[in-house]
Amino acid sequence: MDRLKVKIGNLELKNPVMTASGTFGYGKEYADFIDLNRLGGIVVKGTTLEARQGNDYPRMAETPSGMLNAVGLQNKGADYFIDHLYPEICDYDTNIIVNVSGSTIDDYVRCAEKLVALDKIPAIELNISCPNVKEGGMSFGISPKAAAEVTKAVRSAYTKTLIVKLSPNVTDITEIARAVEAEGADSVSLVNTFLGMAIDAEKRKPVLSTITGGLSGPCIKPIALRMVWQVFHTVKIPVIGMGGISNWKDAIEFILAGSSAIQVGTYNFVDPTITMKILDGIESYLDRHHIQSINELIGNL
Amino acid sequence: MDRLKVKIGNLELKNPVMTASGTFGYGKEYADFIDLNRLGGIVVKGTTLEARQGNDYPRMAETPSGMLNAVGLQNKGADYFIDHLYPEICDYDTNIIVNVSGSTIDDYVRCAEKLVALDKIPAIELNISCPNVKEGGMSFGISPKAAAEVTKAVRSAYTKTLIVKLSPNVTDITEIARAVEAEGADSVSLVNTFLGMAIDAEKRKPVLSTITGGLSGPCIKPIALRMVWQVFHTVKIPVIGMGGISNWKDAIEFILAGSSAIQVGTYNFVDPTITMKILDGIESYLDRHHIQSINELIGNL
Amino acid sequence: MKKMIDFEILSNEKLNDQNHLLKITPLNHEKLPQIYPGQFVEIYVPNSKSTFLRRPISINFVDESQNTLWLLIQNVGNGTAALCASKIGQKLNIIFPLGNSFTLPDNQNKRTLLVGGGVGIAPMLFLGKVLKNNGFVPEFLLGGRSASDVLQIDEFEKFGKTNITTEDGSLGEKGFVTHHSVLAKQHYDKIYACGPKPMMVAISNYAYVQNIECEVSLENMMACGFGACLCCVEKTIRGNVCVCTEGPVFNIKELTWID
């Protein structure tokens, strides 16, 4: 099994298959369907310093090969996570990573400070790219300067593996990637959702309560793949790729484009066992192509 | 039929249904399938000052609900268009609009100068957003300053209706729209394709000869719709919306988001009669909702 | 425990222009797990190009003797159209059983009324059976626009008295369910309702005013159906909660519908 091992900074994953924040709850939602211990990592729902109710219903619209969401970081806050959720999930034999969201630099820092104390959380993923709440972080993700500032502040508070999650809603994603690398991020993950919109033609109204929402799913895969490839050729830190992955072939493509690990998001809703199928598919790909270690494939286009 | 009439600057369209450049050849490719005279307008293939061979094969990759293309502005140049294609198509009872592409401001200007002399070409669409050729214009489309410069130069050479076609590969599309409006564009059309990529997992190679290509089709619709809505609320000039339109509902959504007219691109390949179905669908929508004029719907969310 | 398994379509009966009844059984013949009335399934729709997400459908009936589930499907868009068009022998991948369930009254003397509007009658059939099996005397009140919209009357009559209203009066009493004369003539201790939101709001208001226990089943838009996405929330007195896990059945006291 060692041939599937990959490293994200100091963090070792038993395999490159992770789940994307906001699509996998806290893992336990999927425990009936799959063996969570087989995953390389689980990134839990976006967590903020204080509890949030999220946006009003409707929060979802189906789109061609994808969906828009406007959940808006509904969560019970960092303390609730630490007191109630962490104890429930910390014994899974996989890496539990917390996706940290916020509105101000201070929010991010204080949330990171609370999480650094948790033994079994080896890493956080800094969500500077949520398009779904005003001041929900996306403003940090679309300016190199703001992205650098929040990374710098969190870096000084958080000593373990720091992954920064990038927004695709930018002219040049490599610029943002470089900025966060320079401030000490151990890895970048990309992409978060694309800002999109849905309209109900009959009612002549936006479908989502927030008018716009975040687009995810197979529809975004070609753009996400291009961005991963660009970022891989720009930074030296490991890249975690995601955006529309729905089968093992997609996963291999993201790895070839330069991802050291991949995250599966929206497709978990369609097939809650998809991560296991992807894992099996990667293994037989390695067999078929006589590849000793998945690391040989990373960026090897 | 008057209730379908819309205006783009001084240009009157008998209805809002146009076809998108590069997906409809010179119109005649579709003459076996539909009555071209029923269209509001036809935007012909991107035309450059000199002939271009385009990119090497392979130029195409299918994607979930869409496709990537890397055609790269293959065309026989402005003179050939004027001498051979224009005479063949200028008598259709619809608006023939030429999509003008180039690598330098001078290219654009000289091409526009040639076209302004053609009686039956009432407008050009300035393609500052082609992602598929080095120096293919996209660099103009992703910087407000460059977009303003090329618009200004062409504006002074071209006296008829000037439409500027925007790239979606930017952080803030409203900024570009504002810049070209300030330099005298009569209209903006959006969106061109998104920069994407496809990889052949088995061969471990990019699928396209150019590595990256332009993503189009229903997959991009939610993002395109959001951009049209943003631009409509930013500029005063009419907006022409496109990006993944594949049925009358999509067309109505783009109109509600703020499009005075719409263009159908990739879906023409799947159903070469789709423009007629969209036209019929819009008409029965107006009937069903007792709407006197399509103009009542534009931006009426 | 939730499962994802393949079912086989045993029959597809067209009930009227818009509605089909599918009877399905696990492909590998495994025994159906315990299912509670009000629970639903999430179906992967294989034969619709434009249907990306699964579709949530109520469990209309569980026939333990045949090891079958019944699904009542109304064709309202591409996904349900494809399900209605599906053929005998076809495979359907299904996640189930999902959601909470209706709760039974605390003693058998309590009178229950099960109200269904349109395809919202779906969960009421299985609830009726379970009530009856547990010694209750369920009574039904079914509504539709006209006679052809009122489905499965024969089936309902197996489990209890079945009252009908139609908006055009073509079957049963004329008007909305809330105007049916049984409501005036008879006292009920508990009302269960599923159907279009305006109908459920009307029933909820009626029950609230009459101080009758009332549970409604919601049909919020869902992406996952099992608590992972937080898309299906309903605003309750406890804040936003997921309809797919804490519902679809809610006691009206928890909702913020009543003015």
Added chain:
Amino acid sequence: MKKMIDFEILSNEKLNDQNHLLKITPLNHEKLPQIYPGQFVEIYVPNSKSTFLRRPISINFVDESQNTLWLLIQNVGNGTAALCASKIGQKLNIIFPLGNSFTLPDNQNKRTLLVGGGVGIAPMLFLGKVLKNNGFVPEFLLGGRSASDVLQIDEFEKFGKTNITTEDGSLGEKGFVTHHSVLAKQHYDKIYACGPKPMMVAISNYAYVQNIECEVSLENMMACGFGACLCCVEKTIRGNVCVCTEGPVFNIKELTWID
């Protein structure tokens, strides 16, 4: 004139593990237009979620008496898998006839060899018929990896002598088509070829060296199939040209394959 019309599937015959033969007729019974050998159709694949674009498929045969088209389909991905799985009576929306065609030799004394590799035999059957109907004596050379890959042998034999090679020698001569002994024994004035690119390149080189007229049919990736997208180009001595309109058949003199 190109048309877009619905066809009905009359039969779907499985020829081997990978290949199916569909026979289809216009749904409204209209008479098929004039079709030339080498032309192809673009099929909308209704029952495959991941197939967005139409799929180009050669016209294998035109049966004027039955008003049917034959399509020989090799299952290589989701789109062709869905076509292979399609049922009798199902509707298929088709754009046709597309592309140029093979050209007949200028006089009937010219000997022709029709070479097909794998599913590339598809257009050769109809070409054989047209040649024979026009007084030529077509001869066939079919190749495959092993016996089960060589399809429609009976059909080909109706129109001319049919030579076979297989890579494993399980049928006909062992080796590649270019090594078949007929090429040494017999002089041909014109060769037609369709199949995997390496095979066509080998045939082209052979024909070039022997100074034999040669036409090949290409299978470049297509988005539209009727000249609108410029995606399907082949580099020729005239520059990049569209395979869907100026091909799929090319005289090898126009191509840049020969070293």
